Amino acid sequence: MGGLATAAILSKEGQKVLVLERHYTAGGFTHIFKRKGYEWDVGIHYIGEVQRENSILRKLFDYVTDGKLKWADMGEVYDRIVIGNRHFDFVKGAENFKNQMISYFPEEQHAINKYVDLVFKAVKASRNFYISKAIPPFLNKLVGRFLRKPFYNFSDKTTDEVLRSLTSNETLIKVLTGQYGDYGLPPKQSSFIMHASVVRHYFNGGSFPVGGSSQIVGTIDPVIAASGGSILVNAEVEEVIIEKNTAIGVQMKDGKKILAKKIVSNAGIMTTYSKLLPSETVEKHRLKAQLKKVKPSVAHASLYIGLEGSPKELQLPKTNYWIYPAEGDHDSCVERYINDLSQPFPVVYLSFPSAKDPDWSNRYPGKSTIDIITLLPYEAFKKWADTSWKKRGNAYETFKKEISERLLKELYNHLPQLQGKVNCYELSTPLTTQHFVNYGRGEIYGLDHSPSRFKQKFLVPRTPIKNFYLTGQDIVTAGVAGALFSGMLTASAISGKNVLKKL
Ligand SMILES: Cc1cc2nc3c(=O)[nH]c(=O)nc-3n(C[C@H](O)[C@H](O)[C@H](O)COP(=O)(O)OP(=O)(O)OC[C@H]3O[C@@H](n4cnc5c(N)ncnc54)[C@H](O)[C@@H]3O)c2cc1C
Structure with missing residues (x-):
């Protein structure tokens, strides 16, 4: 891009x-x-603004x-945060978003209002910071420091630090940071500026x-x-x-x-x-x-699924689902999983591209696609780094199958009507990203934020x-x-x- x-x-x-x-x-x-008669998008699930x-x-x-280039709006709910058996919808429009969050956490009204306010303030400070990157060096020496300073007030803090200064409600923090997969780093490690820019980016919905x-x-x-x-x-x-x-x-x-x-x-x-x-x-x-x-960002796995039936027949939503374990904050869920991949996935992201594209059924009648994404460390695949695409051996394929089946189980848990409708699927790993996009450790987002x-x-x-x-x-x-x-x-x-x- x-x-x-x-x-x-x-x-x-x-x-x-x-x-x-x-x-x-x-x-x-x-x-x-x-x-196999399907088409999948790799790195676009929704774009704001x-x-x-x-x-x-x-x-x-x-x-x-x-x-x-034409855009299709995803509708009122762009993201659904699922934590255990509860779900929280991110609705279009900053005021609506605030009201929706307050309806879930009425006792946190003050914190939610302040949070949205801070998101806007952080993003406002970003514009001059980025402009300072392009102005000529002599001008940068003169004014660069002043352009960047307000930005650092937000970027120097972690997302967790800022959220904890507003509330101690663990569930609220987990919900508000429920899009952390969009930048790859959980709240205790990510800069608040990155968090704020993603949240603000989608306030008016996704397309x-x-x-x-x-x-x-x-x-x-x-x-x-x-x-x-x-x-x-x-x-x-x-x-x-x-x-x-x-x-x-x-x-x-x-x-x-x-x-x-x-x-x-x-x-x-x-x-x-x-x-x-x-x-x-x-x-x-x-x-x-x-x-x-x-540091390079985390790597990921994506399960690309082809289904029999149109998005309408399969009742596929346009909303993205972010599925999180019921227990623990995002950072501890990531840590537990990185140390032992058999532990629950710290995040499972379900996206329904064929339902989002109004032209899909003209191009692929009677078919649908779904992408499921989760984090997957490069280290787990390092042993196959010297093998080549499609020829990485049985152990690699078995590992892929195991992960694919775990991800499919998550899908069926949330959309049981899809049982028996999956025609084909294929899992990408950090080595796939390395192979096709040349990121040395298969990183999903370039550098860590x-x-x-x-x-x-x-x-x-x-x-x-x-x-x-x-x-x-x-x-x-x-x-x-x-x-x-x-x-x-x-x-x-x-x-x-x-x-x-x-x-
Ligand atoms: C799974 C996934 C889901 C995502 N979902 C979203 C989303 O929903 N919304 C959103 O806004 N963003 C999303 N992103 C992020 C977004 O796609 C990327 O941040 C963005 O596209 C990166 O663009 P880039 O310009 O940095 O270049 P990249 O897309 O990283 O492209 C770099 C290019 O350089 C080429 N290259 C490398 N080495 C060489 C070489 N030696 N010679 C020639 N060419 C070379 C590569 O092949 C590649 O084409 C997602 C990313 C991923 C991986």
Whole structure:
């Protein structure tokens, strides 16, 4: 998303841009795949703010797609938090959200009002922080500190610290942090700013791209092509070519060299600095020391399910389900599971993409899909890291089967009408993510969203190497919106144009 957005914005400035993608299909985590007559989205289940035509995010999407990408609203309830046998709905509209939470926790009215207030305040402080990432270095020296300071008041604290300053009601804390899977870190480890930005992002509900996630690349492609640029797939960059501390092109895996005036990496900072830059450059700028200051995010498993019957016939909801164990806070549930994978999953996320896309049944009549996601540590799969895709051996397949069956059981617990309707399923593991998206430890969201991540001044578009830039979730935050916004920052840093003002 970050690379495509950078390319589209620069194309609109008249530049000719080539996007190189190592996978056989473009889009990164916004790509889709097809098997056995079904189609699954990988890294998009819902996006906030796009249903409001005048939101910055919607304007940015309209800008990079020439208004061609259409959105389907998920309806009143975007997330359902399930804890044991109780459930709590996140409803559209901040006021409605507050009232709904107060109806579940009437004695916590004051805490809930204050919480929503803090979420808005934190997000308000974010805008200048991100702008400081793109302004020219001399200006940054003058005003950067003042732009960033209000943000640190929120980003330095963990989500848990902020919530505990408002309430001691454990269930309320567990419910309000029930979207932590959207950024991968439980409350005691995550920065409150990340929590607040996700919560605020969905306050006005969730939307899904009409026609599925592939519409993102499908609608951006013509914008890039209009300026003479293009997207190449099966095009793996081996190394960035650097001469006299200036990036001049890329060396491709197939031996070809491609020269360009500016090079942008959307491969994630870990991959970029540890695999794609020459070792002399990495040493010269002590880039390994930078990487030690950040951590890769957790990895995940996703069960992609194909079902017989339309979403309507199967009564599939549009709402996402976040299923949590009845006992323990999120952090202790994660810890218990990481130490022993046979313990209950700390989170199970059910998403119903075919029910969210109004065009689905035109394309796939009489069929439906469901995705189930949970955390899965890379370490559990390390022993198979040297094997190749589809040939990882029986032990790997058995482990996958075990996890798939546990996840299916969760599905049937909550939607018993689906018993006997599942046609096929396939589980992705951290090695799948490593294989297809090139994240070294199969991480789901790039870098961890801890308080210290937001303090790192190197997570910006400009690098110490002339004409070499970064983009993508690592320089803003995880999420399609974060990655899209990163493209705007990188394009602004390259072109010197204030794209935000233009929007
Ligand atoms: C399971 C899952 C569910 C998600 N759900 C949501 C959601 O509902 N809503 C939401 O907003 N966000 C969601 N996200 C997050 C969101 O998808 C990502 O944060 C975002 O798409 C990341 O974009 P990016 O620009 O950082 O690039 P990425 O998508 O990470 O893409 C990086 C690209 O670089 C390519 N690459 C790497 N190395 C090379 C190389 N050497 N040569 C050429 N190409 C290379 C990769 O193949 C890849 O295409 C989800 C993510 C996952 C994994």
